[in-house]
Amino acid sequence: MVEEIDCGAIIAVRSFSILDGETATSLKMRSGIYCLYLLNEILPMIIEGKELPLMQKTWGKKLYTYVDLDALTKQYGKKKT
Helix, strand or coil: CCCCCCCCCCCCCCCCCCCCCCCHHHHHHHHHHHHHHHHHHHHHHHHCCCCCCCCCCCCCCCCCCHHHHHHHHHHHHHHHC
16 A cells, blocks of 8 residues: 555546636535545445456646646636636
């Protein structure tokens, strides 16, 4: 097991669009909801001792901060107008 954040194997991914008028706060909240969906899918496998799936994806080099997400959502909003 890798003990660093966002460095281990990726076992599941769910993608979703950035909504019109999205803010860093709303994006953070919606991301949290998707994390709960994933937990609901994966936790039974962990409890039952099943082997977890492994995705063919790898972590990118950049981890985004709240400030990064705020700038991203503001930039995205300008592109839509």
